[in-house]
Amino acid sequence: MTEENRHVLLRRRPQGRPTVEDFEIASAPIPEPGPGEVLLRGLYLSLDPYMRGRMSAAKSYAKPVEVGAVMEGRTVGEVLRSRHPAFHEGDFATGGYGWQLYSAVAGDKLLRIDPDEAPLSTALGVLGMPGLTAYIGLTRIGEPKAGETVVVSAASGAVGAVVGQLAKRMGARVVGVAGGSAKCRYIEKDLGFDGSIDHHGGELEAALDRACPKGIDVYWENVGGAVQKAVFPRLNDFARMVMCGMISEYNSLDHEPGPNLWSVVRKRLRIEGFIVSDAGERMGEYRQMAAPLLRSGALKYREDFVDGLEKAPQAFIGLLEGKNFGKLIVRLAPDPTQKG
Amino acid sequence: MTEENRHVLLRRRPQGRPTVEDFEIASAPIPEPGPGEVLLRGLYLSLDPYMRGRMSAAKSYAKPVEVGAVMEGRTVGEVLRSRHPAFHEGDFATGGYGWQLYSAVAGDKLLRIDPDEAPLSTALGVLGMPGLTAYIGLTRIGEPKAGETVVVSAASGAVGAVVGQLAKRMGARVVGVAGGSAKCRYIEKDLGFDGSIDHHGGELEAALDRACPKGIDVYWENVGGAVQKAVFPRLNDFARMVMCGMISEYNSLDHEPGPNLWSVVRKRLRIEGFIVSDAGERMGEYRQMAAPLLRSGALKYREDFVDGLEKAPQAFIGLLEGKNFGKLIVRLAPDPTQKG
Numbered sequence: 001m002t003e004e005n006r007h008v009l010l011r012r013r014p015q016g017r018p019t020v021e022d023f024e025i026a027s028a029p030i031p032e033p034g035p036g037e038v039l040l041r042g043l044y045l046s047l048d049p050y051m052r053g054r055m056s057a058a059k060s061y062a063k064p065v066e067v068g069a070v071m072e073g074r075t076v077g078e079v080l081r082s083r084h085p086a087f088h089e090g091d092f093a094t095g096g097y098g099w100q101l102y103s104a105v106a107g108d109k110l111l112r113i114d115p116d117e118a119p120l121s122t123a124l125g126v127l128g129m130p131g132l133t134a135y136i137g138l139t140r141i142g143e144p145k146a147g148e149t150v151v152v153s154a155a156s157g158a159v160g161a162v163v164g165q166l167a168k169r170m171g172a173r174v175v176g177v178a179g180g181s182a183k184c185r186y187i188e189k190d191l192g193f194d195g196s197i198d199h200h201g202g203e204l205e206a207a208l209d210r211a212c213p214k215g216i217d218v219y220w221e222n223v224g225g226a227v228q229k230a231v232f233p234r235l236n237d238f239a240r241m242v243m244c245g246m247i248s249e250y251n252s253l254d255h256e257p258g259p260n261l262w263s264v265v266r267k268r269l270r271i272e273g274f275i276v277s278d279a280g281e282r283m284g285e286y287r288q289m290a291a292p293l294l295r296s297g298a299l300k301y302r303e304d305f306v307d308g309l310e311k312a313p314q315a316f317i318g319l320l321e322g323k324n325f326g327k328l329i330v331r332l333a334p335d336p337t338q339k340g
Numbered sequence: 341m342t343e344e345n346r347h348v349l350l351r352r353r354p355q356g357r358p359t360v361e362d363f364e365i366a367s368a369p370i371p372e373p374g375p376g377e378v379l380l381r382g383l384y385l386s387l388d389p390y391m392r393g394r395m396s397a398a399k400s401y402a403k404p405v406e407v408g409a410v411m412e413g414r415t416v417g418e419v420l421r422s423r424h425p426a427f428h429e430g431d432f433a434t435g436g437y438g439w440q441l442y443s444a445v446a447g448d449k450l451l452r453i454d455p456d457e458a459p460l461s462t463a464l465g466v467l468g469m470p471g472l473t474a475y476i477g478l479t480r481i482g483e484p485k486a487g488e489t490v491v492v493s494a495a496s497g498a499v500g501a502v503v504g505q506l507a508k509r510m511g512a513r514v515v516g517v518a519g520g521s522a523k524c525r526y527i528e529k530d531l532g533f534d535g536s537i538d539h540h541g542g543e544l545e546a547a548l549d550r551a552c553p554k555g556i557d558v559y560w561e562n563v564g565g566a567v568q569k570a571v572f573p574r575l576n577d578f579a580r581m582v583m584c585g586m587i588s589e590y591n592s593l594d595h596e597p598g599p600n601l602w603s604v605v606r607k608r609l610r611i612e613g614f615i616v617s618d619a620g621e622r623m624g625e626y627r628q629m630a631a632p633l634l635r636s637g638a639l640k641y642r643e644d645f646v647d648g649l650e651k652a653p654q655a656f657i658g659l660l661e662g663k664n665f666g667k668l669i670v671r672l673a674p675d676p677t678q679k680g
Contacts, residue, residue: 053606061577061606224602237401243604257597262564264583264613266393266401271611273604 005030007070007100008312014055017251017320022055023071023313031104038087038107040077042332045099045309046124047073047316047324048158052250061275071099071312074129076113076120078336087112092337094123099312101332111283115337117291125327126294126301130158132286133276137220137242138166140279141272146171148217149236151208153227155193156183156302158327159244162290163220164193165299172218175211177204177227179322186325191300204230215239224248232259235269243273251320302326345370347410347440348652354395357591357660362395363411363653371444378427378447380417382672385439385649386464387413387656388498392590401615411439411652414469416453416460418676427452432677434463439652441672451623455677458634465667466634466641470498472626473616477560477582478506480619481612486511488557489576491548493567495533496523496642498667499584502630503560504533505639512558515551517544517567519662526665531640544570555579564588572599575609583613591660642666 004027011024033039053060054072065072075098079091084107087093093110097103113123125131142163144150150167154160155176164174164187175195176187184196195211197204208216208230215236221228224246235241249255264271293299304326306315312330319328344367351364373379393400394412405412415438419431424447427433433450437443453463465471482503484490490507494500495516504514504527515535516527524536535551537544548556548570555576561568564586575581589595604611633639644666646655652670659668 059606061608221601221605228601243601245605246602249600249602255600255602257599258601259598260589260595261561261568261583261598261611261613262586262589262595264611265561265585265615266399266613268401268613268615268618269583269611270613271601271604271609273601273606273608273610275605275608278608 005102010065018317020313025310030102033083033104036084037104038079038084039081039104041080042075042077042101043335044076044121045073045330047319047328049247073099076123118294121329125158127287129276131162132283133159134162135286136279142218142240142242144170144172144218148172149212150174150218151216152220153177154222155187237267239269241271304328305331307331345442350405358657360653365650370442373423373444376424377444378419378424379421379444381420382415382417382441383675384416384461385413385670387659387668389587413439416463457631461669465498467627469616471502472623473499474502475626476619482558482580482582484510484512484558488512489552490514490558491556492560493517494562495527577607579609581611644668645671647671
């Protein structure tokens with residue numbers, strides 16, 4: 001146990017692509033838990049594309065992080081001291097307590113996790129918000145039917161990998177779009193997608209035509225930009241476009257126009273956005289469904305670890321460029337449940 | 341009874357805005373009804389914006405009218421002779437039998453209408469496809485809740501007028517967008533909308549801000565173009581955009597880009613298109629709900645009549661320019677149920 005807390009502050013609002021100078025790593029005293037609070041030592045910190053929005057003052061679905069404040073983020077930690085009846089020293093819990101090593105947080109805002117159910121880090125990815133995102137978007141908006149074609153963008157990412165695997169379980173034919181041949185191989189060979197398209201490979205339109213000879217019934221939108229432009233005209237009548245994110249836009253200072261919406265009438269399309277935090281209460285239901293699949297090997301996942309809090313800014317910048325391969329997680333301290 | 345049939349043929353495909361030269365009025369023999377068919381004399385012909393799509397060879401949700409063929413359209417007619425057990429001479433029926441004075445059509449494709457229930461012409465507007473369109477779009481996609489703000493474009497038109505009145509009945513605050521002060525007065529004073537905006541008046545953005553101080557929860561899209569552009573950024577979180585049509589685009593040879601879809605995620609918007617003919621089986625349910633409202637005066641409507649089949653092309657061209665005021669209907673012959 002180090003003697004002081006360390007945290008990553010937002011030093012200034014990034015203009016376009018963030019740089020490491022937009023962040024500041026600082027020291028602070030280890031906080032004292034107040035009544036009802038729990039002192040946690042962070043083990044894992046999740047880095048996710050939505051964080052780019054929190055760094056900006058532009059209107060969004062959540063308040064921005066203030067300049068000088070600790071960056072927001074979800075973590076898994078170990079309880080060091082508890083003043084909340086539901087938590088005890090040595091418990092593990094997940095919650096949104098930011099880019100820092102220690103935090104004192106209200107026990108009511110934490111979810112206890114059982115290390116015997118699945119590795120602790122999965123609470124940030126396949127069994128956490130990214131997995132729940134996939135589940136909510138597919139069951140509430142996408143609703144793929146047997147034999148339909150589902151296209152998933154950012155398909156090797158934390159959300160996309162679960163989307164594709166769940167859509168396969170719902171009987172759909174799944175084609176993933178990913179950056180680079182290693183990721184494409186992974187989604188086909190390891191995750192069992194029916195096809196893959198490398199968006200670095202160019203000629204997206206022709207590749208989509210080849211991979212989706214019957215058109216596209218569900219498009220899982222994680223990226224926007226060129227992929228959206230190529231997919232949109234290939235949507236079938238009654239197709240659903242699940243708007244989960246548009247990572248290609250997060251660094252943009254102004255947004256390019258989108259598709260003309262006449263085809264929404266003509267093809268009876270449904271385009272719908274959602275934010276997983278609106279449906280956080282379904283986490284228990286999701287974990288109950290997904291954890292057994294994980295343990296049996298039917299639901300696969302991949303994690304991309306970075307070691308040390310001070311690496312978080314650079315790793316986050318890489319995330320926006322697609323440099324990670326699997327769920328990007330910062331290891332804050334050794335995981336006592338992992339051997340070796 | 342004239343001695344010959346007359347009909348309007350599509351002479352050639354319009355390029356952009358249709359002209360009267362794109363149509364040809366021709367004579368033909370009065371058809372003989374075959375087995376199961378009914379010979380109808382047309383009384384009323386409906387003119388609707390969707391017909392512009394049928395004149396074009398561009399891919400759409402329905403097959404185009406062939407060059408040289410009779411223009412498609414819905415009519416109300418009187419049965420002159422029946423070879424179908426459900427119809428008798430003197431009955432009235434509605435169906436899609438085109439821009440012509442006489443037709444022999446399968447009785448199974450006709451809906452008998454009762455002149456005591458409502459004036460016959462209403463089967464083409466407030467109690468017909470336009471009314472059903474409003475009902476389907478509001479109940480299946482828009483779902484306005486009490487206190488929400490609904491903006492209806494083309495608000496004095498056949499669809500818009502019903503949308504606004506039904507949304508009011510669902511407890512919403514309704515603002516209509518229409519062209520010209522007479523139409524605006526009509527939707528406020530006669531139809532009881534809470535506000536109106538004249539899109540000829542310019543400064544749509546400022547007018548929307550004044551009329552919708554709490555933003556927009558449901559946008560009924562009939563028009564596209566400048567109105568869509570002004571409404572889109574004013575949609576509230578969780579707003580629904582009911583894509584019914586985009587009349588401003590129907591004459592366009594190429595479509596301008598639409599809005600960037602990032603706000604669909606950020607605001608959790610739902611944008612959904614529909615075509616009333618997909619839900620034609622709900623006509624009975626709709627008429628059962630709406631006809632009593634019509635008779636009691638709770639559901640108001642306005643019809644804009646043009647006399648004579650030969651006026652149909654010019655009237656249709658005017659419709660695309662918003663020249664009609666109320667449901668545009670061509671009188672083909674005197675209505676025997678109307679006195680004077």
